Amino acid sequence: MTYKLIIQYEGTRYKGWQRLKTTDQTIQQKIENVLSRLLGEPIEIDGSGRTDAGVHALGQVASFKVTETISNLNEFRFQMNQYLPDDIIVLEIQGENDRFHARLNAVSKTYVYQIWLAEQPPLIERNWVLNLGSKRHQLNFEKMKLASEELIGKKDFKGFSTDKTKKGTIRTIESINWEIHGDVLQIKFTGDGFLYNMVRIIVGTLLEIGFDERQVDSLNQIIVSKDRALAGETAPAHGLYLESVRYE
């Protein structure tokens, strides 16, 4: 049987999503440990994609296969959450057809980068937002927003990535939405896929535009040159979370 999990986590304490040989402090490993224990056989899960150390998720998706059918999914989810650390939560588990694969079948993803707008530093939200401190006064959001429009569409985003694979670096960004919720600016990126560090490098570059350290119309040059060195710094991981993954 094949199952799909919808998962939330706070990445603060972890070395990222992806299982590693050097540490068990990865989100994938924690979930696999609990699944293997509850199901009585070694379980490997496929995430929709990796998230880096410190990056969070409110709607990560993973799939796995197991020999026997899980009889009571609601009870099973409850048990998973009992055994998982309290910064990893299974929101849903559902049966899928055997061809389902969380990464291969993903059609699009939405990532959100959060910037703190209030004068007082964040307390409860401190691990989920980028706090610019007093520098935030100098930030021009309209310029950032305007500049970001150049990124929408099907483009080669090699210049906005530290991906070292030889695989293609062409991706489509469907939309970039700017929303303010209380004291938080959310920049919401939806696309068919994102390269390694792509959202964080885009945000870092947009921040330089917002701070007037870079031309508003300079993003296309990075795309055309495919030169990572022309883009801005990688924005901190803790401001980023994977919001959702869409499937057909």
Added chain:
Amino acid sequence: MTYKLIIQYEGTRYKGWQRLKTTDQTIQQKIENVLSRLLGEPIEIDGSGRTDAGVHALGQVASFKVTETISNLNEFRFQMNQYLPDDIIVLEIQGENDRFHARLNAVSKTYVYQIWLAEQPPLIERNWVLNLGSKRHQLNFEKMKLASEELIGKKDFKGFSTDKTKKGTIRTIESINWEIHGDVLQIKFTGDGFLYNMVRIIVGTLLEIGFDERQVDSLNQIIVSKDRALAGETAPAHGLYLESVRYE
């Protein structure tokens, strides 16, 4: 000069507010360290009251005296927040007259106890709410609310405390308000003072009433008998925060 601080903190990592000889992991100690360093003389602060290990604050108040006047309070607050750990925040600092004392002058305090209502466990809020899990379905808030009315007024709350001092145990609860914000039930206690563990024991006792494990009209008996053994269990610290302290 005498100054007043308004402070927020997440209590999770600390042994409580009060300075201890055995550890420097107290909120008072962390703030005193930063103040002493910035002001160049040993500073002791007086909090409006102690909060236990794991209890948070959004509006704790403390006062301190220093030889010289602090010239730029805004800049000083900014520096304090630079040096403090990110789970302790100074919201405000202001000069007061020399008779001001955060504990002695406090007129009333508001504490909030938070209970998580959603089916999915809390993620960002996990250190700030009591999650009852699936048991929450059985909780009757109306009964809790009704029962709590017996606590309002000037009473001897010895039975709801583990205070061992010989000082008086008579306190006045001005109001208990019940509010729902999103997935969180807030029980808001305002009074002229609260004994050691008093809010947590009241909440633990109210929970037993909500779960039908105790009579709705049984609270007065605890007040009259002054017997801690008749009250319920102490509710977990992490659901509680000090919201504000009022001064004349």
